[in-house]
Amino acid sequence: MQRLGNYALEGFLAKGGQGAVYRAHHVELGTPAAVKVFEGDDPRQLARFEQEARVLARLHHPSLPRVLDFGRDGRRAWFAMELVAGDNLAEKVKREGIPAPERVCEVLAAVAEALEVCHREGVIHRDVKPQNVLVETATGRAVLADFGLLKLEAEGAARTQGGQRLSLTGEVRGTPSFMAPEQAEGSSAGVGPAADVYGLGAALYYLLAGRPPFAGTTAYNVFFKLLNEDPSDPRRFNPAAPPELVRLALRSLAKTPSERPPSAAAFAAALRQTASRLAAPRRRAQAPSLPRGLAAGLAGAFLGAAALALALVLAPGHGGASPPTASIVVDVA
Structure with a gap:
């Protein structure tokens, strides 16, 4: 069994933006963990990997992964995180079908609130998609994973402390089917919190329709649709999709960032409000009757x-002369 620092690797879990993730356990404590290991020899990619660990270590929210340790084994860098035992949203939709609207609201509101924490710290995720939202089987907790493409807003071009550029002009970073138009244009400077709001809208669309807002046989096909076409109404694929969620998804997918919800917090608030309205008839039906x-x-x-x-x-005689x-x-x- 391979060992990195105090962690023994047990098996492969997933491929991330900057490396592979393995199930592991602490050799002394026996506690489970997920260990992400850098793969490659590009100094810029290594700097991104180290940046991901440092940034995640200072972000705190129940729907963000908690960093436990960081280390190097020879030329390999790695960091350990809490293990979220469960499937990602894309896997769950593929296996179980489109989730109930109340559950959609619950999961994405938690993710949006976690993103609001990131944005207040100047961190842009840049790869919000169903595949990067893990749902813990035991608790139902949603966790936003894989910050390998993150951007530090205050740094503009995302530099290390030594001044090395981590994003190059013209680089397109993200997943085409869930990427904001400003990301597809390859300008890192124009990518801010609104890009993550777009990603939330694309994830919401996926959970309503069972498919992404734009799809194609090649990345070029997807980019063309993303930049030039409007997404179809999700009710074309799922007539039962609640109108409020459809409107929120389509508004969040606006080509112009200023036309989207103003923040991840506003997106979360809209979902919480919709969830409350959807639950009201059920609460009335369950209310005890005499x-x-x-x-x-x-x-x-x-x-x-x-x-x-x-x-x-x-x-008679009660009150004044004129009876009330x-x-x-x-x-x-």
Whole structure:
């Protein structure tokens, strides 16, 4: 069994933006972990890998992976994270079908709130997609993974402390089917939090329609549609998609960043509000009701008390010279 630092690797989990991820455990404590190992010899890619570990170590939210350790084994760099045991959203949709709207709201609201934490720290994810959202089987918790393409907003061109450029002009970084138009144009300077809001909208579209907003046989086909066409209404593929979620998805996929929701927090708030509205009929249906006889008895008692009160008010000698008028509305439904 291969060992890196205090972690013994058990098996391959996934391929990330800057390396491979393995299931592992701490050799002394026995606790599970996910270990990401850098693969390659490009100094810029290595700098990105180290940047990912440093940035994640200072971000804290239940829907962000927690970094446990960092190290080097000869020429290989690695870092350990908490292990999120479960499938990603794309795998779950493929296996289970389109999720219930309330669950869609719950999962993506958590991811959007995690992104808001990132954005406040000047971190842009740049690869928000269903494949990068893990859902923990035991708890249902959603975790946004793979920050290998992150950009530090304050650095503009994403430089290391030594001044090395980590993003080159004209580089297109991201996944075409879930990438914002400004990313597809290859300008790192123009990519900000709105690009992640677009990614949230594309993920929402996927969870409503069971497919990405734009698809094609080649990356060029997808880029052409992304830059020149509007996405189809998700209800074309799923007529049951709630109108509020359809509107939010399509607004978030606007070509112009300023036409999208103003922040990841606003996106999350819209989802929370929709989830509350969708749950209201179910709460009413589940509310306990009084037995028919008891309800009728209480209604009769209430009407009797109301009649007595009215009689006292209208009795001769009560009040001034002009008898008051009274209006009583009783709803016993």
